[in-house]
Amino acid sequence: MRARRRWLVATATAATLVLGGCAAVSDTSDISTSGAAPATREVPDGTGVWDADTVHEISVEVDDDAVAAMVDTYQETGEKDWIEATVTIDGETYDRVGLRLKGNSSLRGVTDDADPTELPWLLRLDEFVEGQSVDGSRELVVRSNSSATALNEAVALDLLAEAGLASEHAVASSFSVNGADARLRLVVQNLDEDWEAENFAGEGLLYKAEAGGDWSYRGDDPDAYTDVFDQETGEDDLTPLISFLDFVNTSSDEDFAAELPDRLDIASFARYLAFEELVDNFDDIDGPGNNSYLRYDVATGAFTVVAWDHNLAFGGSPGGGPGGGFPGGGDGERPEGMPTDRPTELPSGMPDGMRPGGGGPGGGSNVLVERFTAVDEWADLVEDAKADLAAELYDSGYAEEVLDRWSALLTEQAGDLVDAATVQEEADAIRSSIAG
Template structure:
């Protein structure tokens, strides 16, 4: 996700969430930079507490991203895979310590823990879901295979993209269940909307995983990278596309790479002196959005977003019932039950114990609590949600 993606204190008017925080990143303050820590970078197979890759998310101290922690907390309670996370204190050389959100980065171990005998593919930020012909290797620029490398390849992804692209609406409605676990997919799509996630599988960062069950021969879609949650329109209903909350207002102070790092090379818009980014990492495609890296005001198109699988699922009446059921069930779990507010209170306590001043925590938590309250109230009035 983009580095400009934390919860901005104070929120925004009109029922919107916190929007995108602009982080003032500098190589002179390494304790505040987004980091991808690869435990096995120099020793193959080495791990720490079962993790090979740990991401230190954008935002530190008063800007520590409570919104991402809240999203992960809520998803974890649904039985769907969610990255482990925790608040930690980071100290680099003789710099002051900073409180950060530490999140498990999807890697081989994460993929192996996905239910069933599954191969997991991670979408790359600069990739595409387009059908690119019958050579599975052509899809390596769009998806990274996380596990079972050697015994499996990207052929299932190739076949899925071909079917989604070439099937008629009638074929899509009749046969989606042959290719995709429809109940699981409805759950995924509903979750992204309920959590106001602008940057899901259809967002510019393409933050999703495809899990292919070798027994059922069907895909499930898994989310990851939730630093833009609770930043859209709090009044949006189940069938409304989630947009970005707040404006970006000038160039962001950097962007998040597809593997939790900070992109590839040193793109325009990053501070002077920023280190070069890991080989193979990629920048999200921000298109021509005003204020984005390489963007310009007045150009059409905005961010390049969209995903054929999600769009066709939502457009066809055949899936209305399964989507509505998933949405209503998750609304009860997240909001009607009061769990979102309770989880936020717990996270605020954790951030305070980690070292963020209580006053700063309450400011950030207060803004996020307002967004959650607005979201809960708006959904409670929506008959599609409450039945």
Template sequence: MTPPETSTAPPRVAVRRRLAHRVPVRVRHYWKLLAACVVFPVVCAVAFGTVRVTPLVTSSSGNSADQVTQNIVGTTDLFDATVAHRITVTFRDEDYQRLLDDFWEDDEKSFLEADLTVDDTRIASVGIRLKGNSTLGGLTRNGEARQRGFGRPPGAGQGPQPRGNSPGGGFPEGGLPDGVPPGGAGPGGAGPGGFGRASLKAEEPENLPWLIRFDEFVEGRRYQGHREIAVRVSGMGGGTTVLNEAVSLHVLAAAGETAQRYAYSSFTVNDRPTTARLVVEHPDEGFADTLGGDGVLYKSLASGQFTDQGDDPTSYADDFKQITMQGSQDLQPVINLTRWVNTSSDADFAAHLDDHVDVQALARYLAVQNLLLNFDDMAGPGRNYYLWYDLGTRRFTVVGWDYNLTLTGDAAQGPHDTVRMGGRLPQGGGIPLDAMQLPEGMQLPEGMPRPDGDAVDERDRPGGFGGNKLKERFLATAAFKMVYENAYRDLYRKIYADGTALNAVESITKVLSTVTGHDEQKTTADVEQLKTLVRQRAAHLATDSVITGG
């Protein structure tokens, strides 16, 4: 009989094996990776301790970094604005509470996993997160506001709040900051105007602003070519139906200008009541494909300054986010533009702006913002715009986004007046910053400069929040005055003179009235206010010298 085999390993090897088994399994399996993680920072510190690391462009390819592997067709075009749509969202409450914890405690907008049904097409495991900056400032949870909330003092809770001139609400006790005119009550100012806001409660997720991302948990997935869509809420003065944004997007498209697509949909979250919501195309890779040619899309951030911050790309991380072609392109074109706009002489700016920016397109963008009374454009507190860099022409085009503050304020604003919170101010003038005081306890969202002089920097301009050097220099340069006025005159005719805006209110309202969950009383009030503003705006501009050519 053969004796059983016995180990021939030397005693010291056996001891080493026994000692090894005292180390946790995961550590034994990944010891090489852990060692590398320890060694790599040391090597970097020694080798690059005095060297600035910048991103490298390794390819000039036009390919996007994201590979689309699944495109869900669905049953109905989501952005067919002529029909009512249906969206339901289902998620676990514990995931939702975690999302709220992240936002409340760390100011982080994290995604939670949810199941989505769009017009009877079920899509499992999508990502949804809260969307917005100042929009979320009025959000409360269990009756308590966030400490950084905008429009309410910390801990304001759900007590009675003074309301502005709009259906959307208003400032906290103390009213508007000193020196800020009330909106909607100025000359001809009949619209939903005013610096109000919607009241949002965490307990009512069906009313919150959401970003829906189809590939957050399933890589490479799209819905009808879209990676993301936005579920909008009213802005500061936009009314509860967001009708002003829908009308603005409609007339922009009708005038041949770049605009995101939109539609109204019923919106149901878990077993909560159904509401009617405006759903808007989000400027992502799919949207960039509609801009024509090969190019890079950059998003301006609310914290952006559009100032010269040197050569280091990391210094511009709070200014712009690259949306497309990551890995093959970088931020350098935006850096070059920003530096040139801020450092060029007046003569150089007038002579060579068209080498850097599509001047005709910029004139039309700025004319539209004025025509639609948009307080929060590229120079507003939210810095709501994108930059499209055409790799063929090597020029930028400004792309508008976020129109929930349009068609509010003073209908009598002129083509050369500057849109300001709550009304118009003469271009180049306005309320001194030191004349404006915030109500006690009022908090501004991160990235928005204070109007009372605290932490003021170049972003602050006389007359209110925000500012953008490109916009300001363009409008102040005599060489571009005719270009701007020609664009303004043409767009006035396409938006107001031929009745497009007024007809848009009518047609959109008819669709909204068929959406499950719409509030008939609020819709009627918003419609009448908006019609009045549109009529007054059209009538006032019809006599302006820019329109008449006088």
């Protein structure tokens, strides 16, 4: 039976971390190791389409010409148009489902002859049919991964949940488009209104950092942030986000240290940074993909950094690379028509002197991360959290249990999609990373 996810309430997480570190006092302010904590919810294991104990069947029927036009539009403009599709999920058919490309580096260099069964997709059941959903969910993300099993992301998401941080339900699927041979694909929740309501209590606004953007302050005109952050939930309002970016970029060191705990969930952010380092995911908030969300809690007036995109966890490579995505796994081949290059160029149109939030290839240039870790007490908090997580997730044997469960699922239920030897090889690569 699948081990139950243990989601920690943010206030409890904060208390644990505060006890693990010591607050230091500067000449001008108390440096707090605690901060505003949002009203998070305890999330049980998924059911229905999110039951992770089974390999789900998802098939898509869509007009080939519509797909070709969609790819052409993306190649020419970068826009991701919605098209209509008929989608069957575990035997239940849904008409007029919204279908569009999902991803950034995973779509880099995508060609007209790309196999639709291999592309990364966002399925939105209610895009054209109001109220349409599956087991309470309206959106499903079909993830890309340069490994054959996507075990690295599946394991990372379960560990993220166990770490007490907001994660997504993830399931293995047999996925096909227009009757092509099915492929093993990991399907996860999209961070939308349904996800937010499941993970957080109270009113909030969710902002997604765009891959081509950065975390610079661009003034108080919301239009200046159009290609930088995208609001995912709530009534359109960038005011809290703009105010936060203004503070992060322009505050003095003294004010930053004194006031950030009132503006950000310090404890969970430290734990987030520690977690991403522990699972060796370079493509996080300060990686080349600028992967992160900011969730604003209306009641507390504070933000929480929310993790997103773990298909490069445990040393995964966007270009496949040796071992098909992470050391030792798979055959290293990418599907025909899919990109094989790691991003090497910074987005155009950046402010002078600024790098994107991810800092370009290799990351390391997010202004919030840089200023946060420049405060000794908070840098120590990250190190304390890393030690705590290593004990909780790795030394305890929990990560091994998660890996074994996912491996057994694929071996027992997905033998027609991936051979047992590949599952074992890729699992062993992750096991070596866990063992350190």
